[in-house]
Amino acid sequence: MSVRSTHRIKIIYAILLGVFLLIPFVVTDDYLLHLIIMTFVWGIVVTNWNLTLGYGGMFHIAQFTLFAIGGYASSISADSFGISPWLGLFIGGFTAALFSLVIGLPSLRVKGIYLILLTFAFHFGIKELVIIAREYTGGSMGIVVPSFGFGTLFYFYFALFLLVISLVATRFIEKSFIGKALVAMRDSEVLAASSGINPYKYKLITFVTAAFITGIAGSFYANYLMVIGPEIFSFTMIVNGLGMIVIGGMGTLFGPIIGSFIITFFMETFNAFEEYRPIIVGAVIILMLIYAPNGIVTEFNKIKEKLKAKARS
Amino acid sequence: MEDKKVILETKNAYRYFGSYAAVNDLSFQIFENEILGVAGPNGSGKTTLMNIITQVIPPSRGEIIFNGQPIQNFKAHDICHLGIARTYQQPMIFATLSVMDNMMIGATFGKKKGGDRARIDELEQILKFIGLDGKKEMIADKLLVSEKKKLMIAIALATKPKLLILDEPCAGLTTIESKEIIQLIERINKQGMTVLLIEHNMQVLMNISHRVMIIDQGSKMCEGTPEYVYNNEQVIEKYLGRKKKKGVDL
Numbered sequence: 001m002s003v004r005s006t007h008r009i010k011i012i013y014a015i016l017l018g019v020f021l022l023i024p025f026v027v028t029d030d031y032l033l034h035l036i037i038m039t040f041v042w043g044i045v046v047t048n049w050n051l052t053l054g055y056g057g058m059f060h061i062a063q064f065t066l067f068a069i070g071g072y073a074s075s076i077s078a079d080s081f082g083i084s085p086w087l088g089l090f091i092g093g094f095t096a097a098l099f100s101l102v103i104g105l106p107s108l109r110v111k112g113i114y115l116i117l118l119t120f121a122f123h124f125g126i127k128e129l130v131i132i133a134r135e136y137t138g139g140s141m142g143i144v145v146p147s148f149g150f151g152t153l154f155y156f157y158f159a160l161f162l163l164v165i166s167l168v169a170t171r172f173i174e175k176s177f178i179g180k181a182l183v184a185m186r187d188s189e190v191l192a193a194s195s196g197i198n199p200y201k202y203k204l205i206t207f208v209t210a211a212f213i214t215g216i217a218g219s220f221y222a223n224y225l226m227v228i229g230p231e232i233f234s235f236t237m238i239v240n241g242l243g244m245i246v247i248g249g250m251g252t253l254f255g256p257i258i259g260s261f262i263i264t265f266f267m268e269t270f271n272a273f274e275e276y277r278p279i280i281v282g283a284v285i286i287l288m289l290i291y292a293p294n295g296i297v298t299e300f301n302k303i304k305e306k307l308k309a310k311a312r313s
Numbered sequence: 314m315e316d317k318k319v320i321l322e323t324k325n326a327y328r329y330f331g332s333y334a335a336v337n338d339l340s341f342q343i344f345e346n347e348i349l350g351v352a353g354p355n356g357s358g359k360t361t362l363m364n365i366i367t368q369v370i371p372p373s374r375g376e377i378i379f380n381g382q383p384i385q386n387f388k389a390h391d392i393c394h395l396g397i398a399r400t401y402q403q404p405m406i407f408a409t410l411s412v413m414d415n416m417m418i419g420a421t422f423g424k425k426k427g428g429d430r431a432r433i434d435e436l437e438q439i440l441k442f443i444g445l446d447g448k449k450e451m452i453a454d455k456l457l458v459s460e461k462k463k464l465m466i467a468i469a470l471a472t473k474p475k476l477l478i479l480d481e482p483c484a485g486l487t488t489i490e491s492k493e494i495i496q497l498i499e500r501i502n503k504q505g506m507t508v509l510l511i512e513h514n515m516q517v518l519m520n521i522s523h524r525v526m527i528i529d530q531g532s533k534m535c536e537g538t539p540e541y542v543y544n545n546e547q548v549i550e551k552y553l554g555r556k557k558k559k560g561v562d563l
Contacts, residue, residue, distance in 0.1 A: 187407040188406070191401070191406070191407065192407075193393075194369070194398070194469075195393060195469075196393040196422035197418070198390045
């Protein structure tokens with residue numbers, strides 16, 4: 001990439017960030033602002049899922065497990081032990097990272113369907129534990145969480161801050177030698193290992209890093225909504241999260257965020273058809289996989305390249 | 314050759330798939346700076362042997378010793394760090410990366426302490442040596458099959474190995490492309506690299522190898538100089554399928 005185009009991309013990023021920073025001044029409707037905050041939250045979750053799934057080729061479904069663990073850890077620390085929600089954010093992040101080790105150490109040794117099944121087992125196993133440990137978790141009712149004590153504007157900017165941190169972390173990992181190892185493993189794990197890459201080590205590093213940020217997002221989510229319950233473990237959440245990545249573009253930096261905007265507002269638009277929403281999202285994922293398997297961002301890039309080639313010729 | 318230093322040896326190596334022994338009590342040595350050619354009929358266990366040496370799959374039993382160190386319990390990446398690099402029969406590359414980035418993977422991770430210490434000028438020299446210097450920015454997936462095979466060798470060389478294992482580098486190539494690869498292997502060997510070469514084409518193998526080993530049903534059938542192997546009655550009967558002639562008629 002030339003210096004000129006790198007400079008141009010930086011300017012585009014700055015403009016985009018500026019636009020997002022100005023949203024609360026333009027959008028005065030509180031509910032719409034709430035939807036945008038939720039989009040940011042899902043954006044953080046799927047950006048980190050994409051780091052492991054899209055860049056690392058680890059097809060796991062533990063992302064919402066780790067998100068929920070982060071949320072529950074900070075909520076329990078506040079509710080049962082009176083710990084500040086600020087500290088709770090880090091408790092959420094560290095607990096999710098710790099659990100990611102517990103999940104990742106056995107799971108990341110296997111691939112494909114075995115990885116899906118193992119993480120699936122962890123996901124629903126932990127959900128049951130949450131329901132059983134009702135003394136701390138509130139069981140199926142969930143727990144009420146103390147908030148940071150600020151207004152919507154604070155949550156908007158804080159969510160945006162976490163989203164930017166996620167993007168910067170993803171970009172940093174992508175450009176680092178860890179990112180190179182991930183891409184190499186995604187292309188050919190056998191050749192990567194023969195070329196000196198320890199696949200297990202790099203998968204685990206990425207999985208734990210993504211879990212830490214996801215755990216913080218879970219803490220933020222619980223503090224923002226002031227409640228967390230076992231519905232966070234629902235299969236719909238997993239399908240929606242996958243939909244965001246597939247629709248936006250797996251293995252792209254901004255694809256999952258675009259996907260989170262589409263799915264969040266799509267779900268809101270079809271609010272009246274609540275029971276059918278997962279079916280609609282599932283159908284959209286299938287259609288995307290058939291007609292644009294690489295997602296919107298990749299398709300957009302393809303069109304851009306074609307137009308450039310046409311202009312050159 | 315026997316007074317030379319042994320770089321790699323296997324002692325009574327086995328690899329089972331169920332009850333079938335794909336590698337069956339196989340012991341052999343490869344000496345420093347030589348080209349050892351390995352041949353055998355389809356399904357004789359050549360690739361399985363390479364896979365157990367490089368730990369793509371672990372051996373079921375036996376010892377594999379590299380530079381005096383047993384390595385049969387090592388992982389594939391550790392084997393690379395020790396200085397054994399390999400290529401595969403099918404072109405296997407990092408398809409979404411550029412040619413240079415493919416080599417960068419080998420250079421960055423090929424030694425135990427990973428990181429971004431690869432020297433571009435060194436990699437460019439390897440590319441020139443291999444004959445891909447004009448394509449360093451090209452996405453690897455867009456290369457021709459012969460170029461992909463060369464790139465596999467380049468990735469392996471970027472790890473700075475002591476032993477290079479080549480699994481049928483000429484498979485699927487035209488005569489001219491095969492000739493290029495053979496010349497390349499000779500040049501690599503002349504630079505002091507030990508080469509373990511699996512090749513189906515006996516003519517190629519006999520011309521390039523210092524010693525040849527024929528394996529059949531996972532076991533060593535015969536080992537020695539190309540002339541000795543080519544005139545071995547068992548090899549003639551079971552593998553070459555021709556009537557015995559006097560001398561080598563390659």
